Amino acid sequence: MGAETITFEGTDPADAALTTINIFGGDDPATDTDGDTIHVETLNPGVALNIDGGEGADFISLGTIGMSLDAILGSVNVDGGNQPVGALAAVSDTIKGVAINVDYESGDLLAVNDQNSALGGAYTVGANSITPPIGGTINYSNLEALRLNTSSTATSDVGVTSPSVERTEISTGDVADMVTIHSTVADSVVDVTTSTGEDMVNVTATGDGSAWC
Numbered sequence: 001m002g003a004e005t006i007t008f009e010g011t012d013p014a015d016a017a018l019t020t021i022n023i024f025g026g027d028d029p030a031t032d033t034d035g036d037t038i039h040v041e042t043l044n045p046g047v048a049l050n051i052d053g054g055e056g057a058d059f060i061s062l063g064t065i066g067m068s069l070d071a072i073l074g075s076v077n078v079d080g081g082n083q084p085v086g087a088l089a090a091v092s093d094t095i096k097g098v099a100i101n102v103d104y105e106s107g108d109l110l111a112v113n114d115q116n117s118a119l120g121g122a123y124t125v126g127a128n129s130i131t132p133p134i135g136g137t138i139n140y141s142n143l144e145a146l147r148l149n150t151s152s153t154a155t156s157d158v159g160v161t162s163p164s165v166e167r168t169e170i171s172t173g174d175v176a177d178m179v180t181i182h183s184t185v186a187d188s189v190v191d192v193t194t195s196t197g198e199d200m201v202n203v204t205a206t207g208d209g210s211a212w213c
């Protein structure tokens with residue numbers, strides 16, 4: 001009960017019988033409305049990890065202490081669950097001299113941390129999934145925000161197709177990176193930070209009332 005912090009360091013690779021792991025931040029029936037913090041550092045191949053944040057605004061992060069996905073090789077399913085009703089956050093920026101301010105519903109946040117991976121490559125952000133260059137697919141639902149930090153030392157090629165969250169933050173770090181926003185959902189915000197290098201950002205389409213910066 002309460003605001004738990006759960007760190008999942010991994011399991012023994014010799015334990016081949018362990019194929020499914022469930023982490024639940026809430027209780028049943030749902031009376032625990034505190035937000036939880038859940039960190040996942042490693043996951044063996046062939047293991048499915050199911051994370052359910054339950055009630056409250058939860059923070060879930062994937063990646064080693066050294067900030068890479070290289071050791072998350074199984075599949076991860078993240079369900080943010082419910083979030084406090086009516087909680088809003090705002091993003092403000094200035095784009096080509098035009099100030100923008102956007103309110104969005106805050107709540108459950110999934111952070112995917114691969115910034116110190118030396119690998120880079122293709123990352124795909126879809127309506128309910130993130131596919132990194134190596135390892136298993138990350139499926140998500142009932143989140144309000146996504147944060148994807150791709151390799152900052154190798155070229156990242158990020159494709160974004162209608163992530164089903166209020167806010168998506170993508171940071172590709174140094175060296176030359178490419179980000180293509182194929183589409184966004186209505187009333188959402190997509191933030192892209194490409195840092196140094198000869199970066200390219202393509203925007204094909206955005207949903208009604210949405211913004212990208």
Ligand SMILES: [Ca+2]
Pocket residue numbers: 053054055056057058080081082083108
């Ligand atoms: Ca939640």
Ligand SMILES: [Ca+2]
Pocket residue numbers: 080081082083107108142143144
């Ligand atoms: Ca939620």
Ligand SMILES: [Ca+2]
Pocket residue numbers: 172173174175176177194195196197198199
């Ligand atoms: Ca860059």
